[in-house]
Amino acid sequence: MILFRYLTREVLLTMAAVTGILLLVIMGSRFIRYFTNAAEGDIPVAILGNLMLFHLPGFLELVLPLAFFLGVLLAYGQLYMNSEITVMVACGISPSRLLRVTLLPAAVVAFMVGLCSLWLTPAGALQNAVTLEEQRSRLDxxxxxxxxxxxxxxxxxxxxxxxxxxxxxxxxxxxxxxxxxxxxxxxxxxxxxxxxxxxxxxxxxxxxxxxxxxxxxxxxxxxxxxxxxxxxxxxxLGLSAERRELDSLEYATTMALWNDPNPRAQAQWQWRVGLPFMVFILALLAQPLSRVNPRQGRFAKLLPAVFLYVAYLSLLLAAVDAVGSGNLAVGIGVWPVHVLFLIIGLLLLWHSQRKGMR
Structure with missing residues (x-):
């Protein structure tokens, strides 16, 4: 129990620091864009806070998986640097048990990502669209x-x-x-x-x-x-006769997407549902990649790990686009991408265990 609390604290603290930095960059860029629109008179300054608040779930669903991935890499890399993993192995902590400990905070992060992707993000996007549309339809x-x-x-x-x-x-x-x-x-x-x-x-x-x-x-x-x-x-100063359509799939509820046979709706549904699973696969990838030699430093495998994450996300987005355009069957969907990186994670884990945790 003490080991679980210690490892979880290290991972979550590192993840929180990475999340803060990534959110600062992403939200800062969006805030500058909205502030420019407010300076030009397109939107009032009073609604900037609400717009940023409703954008937050959409940022979190993308930032949290990456932050957790980097959090595991950096936290476990530091443990390797301090030879703490060596002590844990000497005390009988097997790699499989370390993986189980890693998957517990991964479940918490996956729940947060699922909450954002399945419910909060479409609701926030709809609220922002309604707010901006109401602003466009009136003169203040x-x-x-x-x-x-x-x-x-x-x-x-x-x-x-x-x-x-x-x-x-x-x-x-x-x-x-x-x-x-x-x-x-x-x-x-x-x-x-x-x-x-x-x-x-x-x-x-x-x-x-x-x-x-x-x-x-x-x-x-x-x-x-x-x-x-x-x-x-x-x-x-009433509403425009030609309001922008607010029935986009981006604003649809997850249940509505599930009941919609349209390939674009199914692609959007698979994207939302796949994000929580992505957290577990990234946890599986991060543990073997965090294993470094103390002489190398804990950032030795950070660049290859980031490239692997970018490849994962890029293939996932390409699959979503292919399903939405009809070039890939809905029955196949984006799941082969998740399975591919799950296999890569299992192979990396097997290779790491075969070499031993020194």
């Missing part, structure tokens, strides 16, 4: 930047010259709309000296109120145009 003057044309859904593009001192009113507003209430082919351009946002206290609907301006409409193939001058013009 807080995200507008003076002197720029900005799309806000529904075929509309807005331009403002400047704000007043408290940023509640817009000056010299121009709104371009593709499509109209009567003729979808029409193009409308509305200009106004003043514009501001108003919210109905009864329904909560939001409106863009324009004052002292004119509205022009023209349709392709027509020899005439419309012109309407107004003192006050109200434009409802």
């Amino acid at each position: 003057i807080s995200v507008l930047a003076p002197g720029r044309f900005q799309d806000f859904g529904g075929g509309r593009t807005a331009y403002i010259a400047d704000f007043n001192s408290d940023r509640t009113r817009m000056e010299n507003v121009l709104v371009h709309e593709q499509g109209g209430e009567d003729e979808l082919e029409s193009t409308y351009v509305t200009r106004a000296s003043i514009g501001y946002q108003d919210i109905s206290p009864d329904t909560g609907s939001r409106f863009l109120v324009l004052e002292e301006g004119a509205r022009y409409g023209v349709a392709p193939g027509r020899q005439e145009a419309e012109r309407l001058t107004f003192d006050r013009y109200t434009m409802r």
Whole structure:
């Protein structure tokens, strides 16, 4: 029991450090992308935290298997360097028992990966898509930047010259709309000296109120145009008539993918289900690869191990793409890739045991 706690602590602490570093790199890159969109006025800064939070399960399902793989390599490599494995073998700890000890934290990590891949990741991706789609379908003057044309859904593009001192009113507003209430082919351009946002206290609907301006409409193939001058013009900021489809397989539940005979759905299902199994196979690969000579250093086999992981993930993604495109039968699926690396892990383990654990 003491040995189990010691080995598990070493592996999980190393894995946690690697996970933190990988998440910092991946989430930092995504945050910079979202922050750039916020700086350009495409999304408000207030939703950046929610977007990153709902992306976290998708990052974890990819980071955790690699972090656990590297955690076993580095932790056991340090044990070899300190000759602690030699002491364990002298005390009667066999390689098979060491493998059983390794598979116990692997089960915890596999459960976390399965929780993310089967449930949290599609739910988070759907929530992010809904949030971004709602943002595209409405105009919030807080995200507008003076002197720029900005799309806000529904075929509309807005331009403002400047704000007043408290940023509640817009000056010299121009709104371009593709499509109209009567003729979808029409193009409308509305200009106004003043514009501001108003919210109905009864329904909560939001409106863009324009004052002292004119509205022009023209349709392709027509020899005439419309012109309407107004003192006050109200434009409802509702959802776009052409919303982006949110029924992508990326957002579908795992049970829905299981019941869908479409090859793309089956490929996505096999990808999600295969990730927890991948953790156990990586644990099987990591134990023999962590065996190093104290003179070599614990990083001696790190580069070959990373190449092996990259090959595993690349073949798995290629198999998912082949199943989704119909080039590989659904019945075969991605499982040959898992079986191949399972066999490689067993051969490495057998070779390591045959040479002995010095």
